[in-house]
Amino acid sequence: MVPVDYYVVLSAILFTIGALGVLSRRNPLIIFMSIELMLNAANLAFVAFASVYETFSGQIFVFFVIAVAAAEVAVGLALIVEIFKTKKNINIDEMNSLKG
Amino acid sequence: MSSDLIVFLVLSLVAIATALGMLFSQNAVYSALFLVLNFVTVAIFYLLLGAPFIAMAQITVYAGAIMVLFLFVIMLLGAESLAPTNSLPWQKPMAILLSVILGVEAVYLLLNRAGSNLAVAAPDASLNSMDSLREMAMSLFNNFLLPFEVTSILLLVAMMGAIVLTRQEKEAK
Amino acid sequence: MHLSETVNTGFYFLAPGLVLAPVLGLLINAIFGKYFSEKVIGTVASLASGTAFVISALLAYSVAVNHGHAVSVPFAEWIHIGDLKLDWTFRVDSLSATMMLVVSGVGTLIHIYAIGYMHEDVRFKHEEGRFARFFIFLNLFIAAMMILVSGDSYLMLFVGWEGVGLCSFLLIGFWFEMDTLARPSWANSNAAKKAFITNRVGDFGFLIAGFLMFWHLGSFQFDEVFAAAPAIAESQPWVIVAITLFMLVGVAGKSAQIPLYIWLPDAMAGPTPVSALIHAATMVTAGVYLVTRSASIYTLVPQAQYIVAMVGAATALFAATIAVGQYDIKKVLAYSTISQLGFMVAAVGMGAYVAGMFHLITHAFFKALLFLSAGSVILGLERGHHALAHHPAHKKESDDSRRRRSQETLRQAQDNASQSKHGRHGGHDDHGEVFDPGDMRNMGGLRKTMPVTFWLYIIGTLALAGIFPFAGFWSKDEILLDAKLHFTSIYWQLTIAAFFTAFYMGRQIWMVFFGEARTDAAKSAQESPKVMTVPLMVLAVLSVAGGALNLPFEGFHTLGHWLSYTIGEVEGLPLNLQVAGISTALALLAIFISWLIYGRNPLKANQIDPLKKPLGFVFTGMENKWFVDEGYGVLILTPFKKLSQFLADVIDWRFWHDFVHDTVIAGTYNWLSEVALSRYADEKGIDTFFNSWGTFTQWLSGNVRRIQNGFVRSYALSVLLGVVLILGYLILK
Known part of the structure; x- marks a missing residue:
């Protein structure tokens, strides 16, 4: 039996x-x-606690997180492609037009 | 030391190693592949924790679909590595410092507050059977029906967003 | 059981259409009028008015089959404040149905006539774009008049009352930038203002009557007022007297009675269809309608009734004498209208409501006929004049140049008016002699050139003069008979007025249609088109046969029976041969005298009136309207102007403006603001405080903006710093 603490520590390290x-x-x-890695770390903690408390809510929450992550990746990657098309470069430090 | 613990330790070592590998790889393709490995280990953790459905979703959605998408984009843009620049000299040391503090704080907080001494339930037979899947589906389609439907709309919107963003503009006449 | 069933049948639900149909017509013309041809505009307006007539007829039919029950048709909520509930409700009973029929019937005929009349009028005056406007106003008038006659309360009646007053103002001033001879001047608009202001005096009386009514009787609604009135008449008779007399002021304003009649002759400045519709047939009879409607109140106070009757009789006689000395064809008819309205007011004052209403109806027929025929005569002369003027020499003095010139003169006149104190602008030397197509001295011999109009005019004249068997004979004799039975003095006044009536109408006929043409224009006058003459023929038939409405024989008295549903049972008087004989004999005598003076030796061109010599100053008085306008000028206008001058000059300007405002208020304020507030409080205190805030904010933002460096990762670092700090706080807490 693995104590839940171990999972939590692992999740914190990954995060x-x-x-x-x-x-x-x-x-x-x-x-x-x-960012995906951070989401995964959070998911791991969710599932671990769900297992401890023997409820499905944690798992279902993870399910939603995965769905949202998928949506986010789709839009985010599309944005990156679009940025690349206009700037011919994706260095994030080049994108500083918000400078005050 | 039980066999469970040994498996856990080995797998967590792999997970941390692959995460660090992703972090330090100069080539983005390697980063992506390390991350795939990391996701697979996390999926195994899910199996150990008695969540086979999430584990499968992890494999198919994350390790499969999302990471493949990443690889596609990396190769499409030729963004395996970037020319080194030095625009923010304080960024990296500050980041390492803050991250370490964050990690320590998080571990401390979680261990103190999250009720230790609890052990994860062993993945017994009943949880792994079809029953648990049915239970979860019942819960998903009863208690969480509205969020579930909203999620579908979210995915639809994301899809349309991606299509609109990457659409080739036709020559305006 | 049976009754309630029959009451529910009928066409009462159509009542709102009385107002909505003309409103719809005017909206169509107002919105689309500029795309329509004149024919379409006229047709739309006439159809709107005709629809109102059809509805009126259906409503009258409904009243007839329901045994004269008055029916209220609620239409809209208006004012609800506490217990006060004022709704727009239509009241359909025999009286209102009668008025509806007269208004919409005569109104429709005049609409049709106006299609032809305005077609030429706008061309003679070079303002063809105003055709649609005329019909919009005309439809608006029909709508307002319908509100007046169909309202269920004194307040709705007042709404219509003001509405027709507005339309009267708009239509008198229809050619507001010229006078009746189309010379640039403000004469027409002044006439419109005079009508409006004089009516305001009357409306003021009506309003006071309304306030008294509401205060003491607690309602505006007809039935409730009538039900509450007898009790008040018992306990506080003066209240009812005051209400009725103040109402009489309103009647005197709207129905042009002494002393407020002065606006009506000037109102002839409006186009002739307007004179016929508003200032002869319908609007001016609103006062008669009001008294008839309030019969239950007036009956309670015989003193007030007597005053009403005296005012009416005096007006009838007074106006008839003035009409004898007038030269303008429309002015004669205007004074005749005042006189005939006097007959009606005298009748309703004596309590002879049926006779009054009867005369109202027949008068609407034959006076509309006379006015419209006069319009036909005027246009005929105008045609003749233009045919001459444009024939060989003038060619086309281009309309544009003429209009431009007239507008310049108008502007000049305006400047003069504003400069000179009395505001009159007499001399337009550059215009010289202007042909007046309305002056009877310019006519003569028109029976040959305008035969149709001639015969129509003869019919109207005979009806007005009260010759058997025309409509006027029956209605006038009924009034005279009532007067003979109740008030002898009024009877004699009215009889003499009837004599004058026949005389001035005879004079008019001889001067206009007989003898030789006194001008070239009269010689080459042309007959009017069918669109104008056909409505006149209809009116002529009504003028001949209108007496059949209320024949004074046993078993007839149709109108009396019909109105008795609303105003109570009235005695149907049989024909009195003595009264009828005297009045007819006098009328024939008057026509004979007029023939002796004007017919036997027709007027020559530039000859002065043959009455002038024998009558001397009396005729001068008649000619100048007994100097009433001048009297008002001396008695009211001059003191009023002096007072306003004083108020404006001394009180307002010198005292209020110069002293109070400039010296006291502005001076104190300036001192306060400049010295106390500006120099010390503002500059030293407030400015310093806020300027230092501004400096601080600038300094702060100058430093803080460096954080905003545009690097996403640096922002993310800040976020992480925040997270770390929050977690640290949670740990250390």
Whole structure:
């Protein structure tokens, strides 16, 4: 029997790695992947707790998260493609036209 | 040390390793492939936690559809690696520092607040059977019917958004 | 049981159509009029009026089959405040149905006539775009008049009352930028203003009567007022006297009685169909209708009735004398109208409501006929004049140049008016002699050139003069008979007025249609087209046969029987040969005298009136309307102007403006604002405070904006920093 704490720690580690990816990488695709990793970490915690409390709500929430993630990826990737088409470059640091 | 724990430790090592691999790969294709591996390990965790449906969804949607999409886009744009720039010198150290603090805080919080000493239920036979799937479907289509339908609309909207965004503009006459 | 069933049948539900049909017509013409030809415009307007006539006929039929029951048709909620509930309800009874029939019937005929009349009028005056406007106003008038006669309360009646007043104003001033001879001037608009303001005086009386009524009787609704009146008449008779007399002021305004009749002759400035419809046949009879409608109240106070009758009789006689001295064909008819309205008011004042209504109906027929025929005569002369003027020499003095010139003169006249104090603009030297097609001295011998109009005019004249068996004979004799039985003095006044009536009508006939043409225009006058003469023929038939409505024989008295449903049983007087004989003899005598003076030796061109010499100053008085307008000028207008001058100059300008406003208020204010507030409070206090806030904000934003560096990752870092801080707070808490 694995204590739920282990899963939670694993989830936290994966989440941190994802956050680090978002912050340190300049490739928007990898940033995207890091976000997916963070979502996965959260999902893992959900499923772990669902298993502890023996309820389906956590799993169903994960189900919705997966669906939303799929939608997000579809639109996000389309945006990245579109940005690339106009700027010929996807370096995220080049996209700073919001500068105040 | 039970066999469950050994399996868990091995798998979590793999998961962390693949996550770090994704983070540090210079080539985006490698990153994507590492992430696929990571997703697969997480899917195995789901199986261990008695959530076969989520595990299958993870494999098909994440590891299958989404990551394939990523690979397509990476190769389509030729964005395997970017020329190094140095526009934000403080970004990386600050990011590492904050992430470490975040990780410590999260672990601390979760362990303190989330009621430790609880063990995950063993994936017994009944949970893995068709019954549990039926139970979940019943719950999904009764208690969560409205969010479920809304999700379908969300997916539809996302699809249309993607189509509109990437559509080839015809020459305006 | 049976009765309630029959009441529910009938065409009462159509009642709102009385108002809606003309409104629809005017809306169509107002919106699409500029795309329509004149024929379509005229047809639409006539159809709208004709629809109202058909509805009136159906309503009258419904009243007849329902044994004269008055039926209220609720249409719309209007004012609901507390217990006060004022709704727009149509009242259909024999009296209102009679008025509806007269208004819409005569109105429709005049609409048709106006198609022909206005066609030429707008061309003679070079304003062809105004054709549609005329019919819009005319339909609006029909709608307002229908509201007046069909209202279920004094308030709805007042709404219509004001509505017809407005239409009267609009139509008198239809050619507002010229006078009756189409010279640039403000004469017509002044006439319109005079009518409106004089009517305001009368309306003021009506309003006071309404307030008193509501205060003491608690309602405006006819039945409720009539039910409450007797009790009040017992306890506070002066209230009823006051109500009836104030109402009489309103009647005097609208129905042109002494002392407020002065607007009606000037109202002849409007196009002739207007004079016929509004200022002869329908609107001016509203006062008679009002008194008849209020019969239950008037019957309670005989003193007030007597005053009403005296006012009417005096007006009848007074106006008839003025008519003798007039030269303008329409002015004669205008004074004749005032005189005949006097007959009606005298009749309803004496309590002879049926006689009054009877005369109202027949008068509507023959006076409309006379006015429209006069319009035909005027247009005939105008045609002759233009045929001469445009024939060889003038060619086409291009209309544009003429219009431009007239507009310039008008502007000049306006400037003069505003500069000179008395506001009159006499001399238009550049125009010189202008041909007046309405002046009877310019006519003569028209029976040869305009035979149809001549015969129609003869019929109208005989009806007005009260010659057997025309309509006027029956109705006038009924009034005279009532007067003879009740008030001898009124009888004699009215009889003398009837004598004058026959005389001035005879004078008019001889001057206009007999003798030799006194001008070239009269010589080459042309007959009017069918669209004008056919409605006249219909009116002529009605003028001949209208007496059949209420023949004074046993078993007839149709109108009396019909109206008794509404105003109670009235005695149907038999024909009194003495009264009829005297009045007819006098009328024939008057016509004979007029022949002696004007017929035997026809007027020559530029000859002065043969009556002038023997009558001397009396005729001068008649000619100048007994100087009533001048008297009003001296008595009312001049003091009023002096007072307003004083108020404007001294009170308003010097005291109020110069002293109070400029010196006291503005001075104090300036001192306060400049010294106290601006220099100290504002500059030192408020400015400093807010300027330092502004400086601080600028400094702050200058620094903070550096955070906004545009790098997404840096924003994400800030987010993560926030998350870390929040989690740290949660841990340390």
